Amino acid sequence: MGKRVGAQTVRLTHPPAVLSSAAVGGHMEGKGPLRDCFDELNEDHLWGQKTWEQAESTMQKHALGKALEKATLHEEDINYVLAGDLLNQCIGSTFSLRDTNIPFFGLYGACSTMGESLSLAAMLIDGGFARRAAALTSSHFCTAERQYRMPVPYGSQRTPTAQWTATAAGCCLLGETGEGPFVTHITTGRIVDKGITDPNNMGAAMAPAAYDTLSALFRDTQSSPADYDLIVTGDLGKLGHDIVVDLFARDGVDMTKNYDDCGLLLFDCEAQDMHCGGSGCGCSASVLCGYLLRGMREKRWNRLLFAPTGALLSPTSSFQGESIPGICHAVILSNTKEG
Amino acid sequence: MGKRVGAQTVRLTHPPAVLSSAAVGGHMEGKGPLRDCFDELNEDHLWGQKTWEQAESTMQKHALGKALEKATLHEEDINYVLAGDLLNQCIGSTFSLRDTNIPFFGLYGACSTMGESLSLAAMLIDGGFARRAAALTSSHFCTAERQYRMPVPYGSQRTPTAQWTATAAGCCLLGETGEGPFVTHITTGRIVDKGITDPNNMGAAMAPAAYDTLSALFRDTQSSPADYDLIVTGDLGKLGHDIVVDLFARDGVDMTKNYDDCGLLLFDCEAQDMHCGGSGCGCSASVLCGYLLRGMREKRWNRLLFAPTGALLSPTSSFQGESIPGICHAVILSNTKEG
Numbered sequence: 001m002g003k004r005v006g007a008q009t010v011r012l013t014h015p016p017a018v019l020s021s022a023a024v025g026g027h028m029e030g031k032g033p034l035r036d037c038f039d040e041l042n043e044d045h046l047w048g049q050k051t052w053e054q055a056e057s058t059m060q061k062h063a064l065g066k067a068l069e070k071a072t073l074h075e076e077d078i079n080y081v082l083a084g085d086l087l088n089q090c091i092g093s094t095f096s097l098r099d100t101n102i103p104f105f106g107l108y109g110a111c112s113t114m115g116e117s118l119s120l121a122a123m124l125i126d127g128g129f130a131r132r133a134a135a136l137t138s139s140h141f142c143t144a145e146r147q148y149r150m151p152v153p154y155g156s157q158r159t160p161t162a163q164w165t166a167t168a169a170g171c172c173l174l175g176e177t178g179e180g181p182f183v184t185h186i187t188t189g190r191i192v193d194k195g196i197t198d199p200n201n202m203g204a205a206m207a208p209a210a211y212d213t214l215s216a217l218f219r220d221t222q223s224s225p226a227d228y229d230l231i232v233t234g235d236l237g238k239l240g241h242d243i244v245v246d247l248f249a250r251d252g253v254d255m256t257k258n259y260d261d262c263g264l265l266l267f268d269c270e271a272q273d274m275h276c277g278g279s280g281c282g283c284s285a286s287v288l289c290g291y292l293l294r295g296m297r298e299k300r301w302n303r304l305l306f307a308p309t310g311a312l313l314s315p316t317s318s319f320q321g322e323s324i325p326g327i328c329h330a331v332i333l334s335n336t337k338e339g
Numbered sequence: 340m341g342k343r344v345g346a347q348t349v350r351l352t353h354p355p356a357v358l359s360s361a362a363v364g365g366h367m368e369g370k371g372p373l374r375d376c377f378d379e380l381n382e383d384h385l386w387g388q389k390t391w392e393q394a395e396s397t398m399q400k401h402a403l404g405k406a407l408e409k410a411t412l413h414e415e416d417i418n419y420v421l422a423g424d425l426l427n428q429c430i431g432s433t434f435s436l437r438d439t440n441i442p443f444f445g446l447y448g449a450c451s452t453m454g455e456s457l458s459l460a461a462m463l464i465d466g467g468f469a470r471r472a473a474a475l476t477s478s479h480f481c482t483a484e485r486q487y488r489m490p491v492p493y494g495s496q497r498t499p500t501a502q503w504t505a506t507a508a509g510c511c512l513l514g515e516t517g518e519g520p521f522v523t524h525i526t527t528g529r530i531v532d533k534g535i536t537d538p539n540n541m542g543a544a545m546a547p548a549a550y551d552t553l554s555a556l557f558r559d560t561q562s563s564p565a566d567y568d569l570i571v572t573g574d575l576g577k578l579g580h581d582i583v584v585d586l587f588a589r590d591g592v593d594m595t596k597n598y599d600d601c602g603l604l605l606f607d608c609e610a611q612d613m614h615c616g617g618s619g620c621g622c623s624a625s626v627l628c629g630y631l632l633r634g635m636r637e638k639r640w641n642r643l644l645f646a647p648t649g650a651l652l653s654p655t656s657s658f659q660g661e662s663i664p665g666i667c668h669a670v671i672l673s674n675t676k677e678g
Contacts, residue, residue, distance in 0.1 A: 003467065004469075004470075010468045051659050084447060086428075087653065087655070088653045089425075089427070089447065089652065089653035094652075094664050097530050098530040098531075103529055104528065104666065105446070105455060105458075105459065105527065106447040106448050106455070106651070106666075107445060107446060108423060108428065109444075116445070119444075123466055124462060127463075127465065127466020127467065128342065128343075128466065129343070129349045129466065131343075147655075189442060189443065190441065191436050191439070192437075312430070312437075312445070313428065314426065314430045316392060316427060316430065316486075317392065317428075320389075320390050327433075327443065327445075
C-alpha cells in the first residue's frame with residue numbers, strides 16, 4: 001500500500017526487494033568498461049537467429065532466463081512481466097515472451113522503459129497484486145538503426161551529437177520479500193517538450209524531462225543530490241548530461257559531485273568512437289541490471305537514484321516537422337527499507 | 340490492496356469507481372448503430388489538423404477533456420494517465436499528452452490497450468498510489484491503414500476477413516470513491532500464438548487469446564458465462580467471435596446467450612460494408628466509454644465482463660514470416676462493489 005508524497009511521487013510502504021537481475025550484451029558492450037558486469041556477451045549480432053529482430057527477442061529471453069536462474073525461480077513464480085522496447089509495436093518484447101505463460105503488460109516508454117517497468121512492478125507488489133514481478137527491456141543497434149535512421153549497410157555518417165544504440169537487454173526481478181536492494185520511492189514523469197526537432201540530438205531533447213522529474217523528486221521527498229550516493233540518468237549522453245548539470249546550476253543545485261549517465265557508463269565514448277554515448281532501452285537496463293545493482297549489493301553505493309529518460313518521437317512525427325517530447329521516470333533504490 | 344485469486348486474477352479490495360467516461364468518433368462511427376452514445380462526432384477525418392496522426396492525438400485530447408468535464412475535474416486532479424495506441428512509438432498518445440502535466444505511463448497492448456490501461460489504473464488506485472487515474476486510447480482508420488497495410492489513397496481491396504479500424508478515442512476516469520460502476524476483478528492475459536500468419540485475419544489470430552483469458556477468469560473466479568449480464572470481447576469481429584463460441588463449446592461452456600464483441604457493436608457490418616467488423620484501440624475504448632458504461636449506469640447491465648484483445652504483430656514481423664501473437668486483458672465491471 002503506497003503513500004503519495006507530493007505531486008508525482010509515491011513512497012512504498014513495504015518496499016519491494018530486488019531478487020536478482022541480469023544483463024546481456026553484444027560486441028560493443030563487451031569492449032566497453034562494463035564488460036565484466038554482463039551475465040552474457042555475444043559477438044554474434046544475430047544471436048544465432050535469422051533476423052536482428054529475432055536476435056533482440058533472444059536477448060530478452062536470455063536476460064529473463066538468467067535472472068530467473070540467479071534467483072532460483074521459474075516462470076510460474078512470476079505474477080507479471082512488464083516489458084517493452086523501441087521496435088514498432090514492441091515486437092522485441094512480444095516475440096520474446098510468447099513462449100512463456102507469464103501474464104504480460106506491454107509498455108512503451110522509449111529509453112525510459114526500465115524506469116517505467118520497475119515503477120509499475122514495484123507498485124503491483126506493494127499493492128498486494130503480485131508476489132513477484134519482472135521488469136524487462138532491450139534494444140539492438142541494428143534494429144534501431146534500420147527503423148529510426150538508416151539501414152546499417154548504408155554506412156551513413158553519424159553526427160557529433162549522435163548516440164549509439166546499445167545491443168543489450170536487462171531484466172530485474174522484484175519480490176515482496178528479500179535482502180534488497182529495495183525500491184523505496186517512485187517519481188513518475190510528465191511529458192516535457194522544449195521544441196528540439198533534431199532526432200540526432202536526443203540528449204538535448206530529453207534533458208529537460210530529466211530535470212523536470214528529478215526536480216519533482218527532490219521537491220516531493222524534500223531531498224537534495226547530496227542525499228544520494230549516486231544519481232544516474234538514462235541515455236542522455238554527454239550533451240544531455242551537461243545540460244542537466246547546467247539546468248540545476250541555475251537553481252543553485254550542485255549536480256557535479258555524484259551524477260552520471262548510463263549512456264556515458266556503458267561505453268568509452270572516445271576510445272569506442274561513440275560520439276555522445278550509448279542509448280536505447282537496453283542501455284539503462286543493462287547498466288542498472290549489470291553494473292549498478294551489483295555495486296549496491298557490494299555496498300559501493302547504498303542509496304541510488306535511477307532516472308532513465310525516453311524520447312517519445314517516431315520517424316513519422318519527425319517527418320511531419322514535430323518536436324521531440326521527452327519523459328523521465330525515477331526510482332530510488334536503497335540498501336535499507338527505510339530508504 | 341488487492342487480493343490474488345488464482346493464477347491470473349486479482350480481486351480489488353476497495354473497487355475503484357468509474358467517475359466518468361467519454362467517447363469521440365469519426366464519420367463511419369457516426370453512421371453506425373452506436374452514434375447516439377458518442378460525446379462528439381466529427382465528419383472531418385483531419386479533425387482540423389494537418390495530418391492524420393495529429394488528428395488522432397486531437398481525438399485523444401477531446402476524449403480526455405470531455406471525461407474531465409463530465410466529472411467536473413481538472414487535469415491536476417488526475418494522478419496518472421495510462422495511455423497507448425497503435426501508432427509506431429505510440430505517438431497518438433505522447434503527442435496528445437505533451438501539453439498536459441499529468442504523470443504518464445505509456446502502454447502498448449495493441450487493441451487490448453483499454454483493458455490494460457483500465458487494469459493498471461484500477462490497481463494503482465486500489466493500491467493507494469493514486470486517488471484518480473485516467474485510461475485513454477485511440478485509433479484512426481487512415482493512420483492505421485498507412486502504417487499497417489496500404490496508404491488509403493491506393494484504394495486497395497479488402498479481404499473478406501478484414502476488419503475496419505475505428506476512428507475513435509475513449510477515456511475512462513477511475514477514482515477511489517464514487518457511485519460506480521466499479522472495477523471489481525482483473526484478469527491479465529498471457530501471450531497466445533496459435534500460428535496464424537495472415538495479418539488480414541486478426542480475428543482468428545486473437546480469438547485463442549480471448550479464450551485463454553476468459554477461461555482463466557472463469558476458473559480463477561469460479562464463475563461461468565451465466566454469471567454476467569454481458570460478456571464483450573474487443574475487436575475480434577465476426578470470425579473471431581464465432582471461433583471463441585466454438586472453442587468454449589468444446590469445453591461444454593455456452594457462450595451463445597450473452598456474448599458480443601466491440602467490433603460487431605460499433606458498426607452495422609452489412610450495411611456499412613465493414614466485412615468482419617470494427618477494430619483498433621479506439622473501437623473497444625469507444626464502445627466501452629460510450630455504449631457499455633452508459634448501459635451500466637442505466638442498469639441495462641449490472642455485471643459486465645469487458646475483455647479487449649490485441650494482435651501483437653508489426654509489419655516487420657509479418658514480412659519476416661512470423662505468426663501473430665495475441666493477448667486479451669479482462670476486467671469485471673459491476674454496479675455493486677461486491678461484484
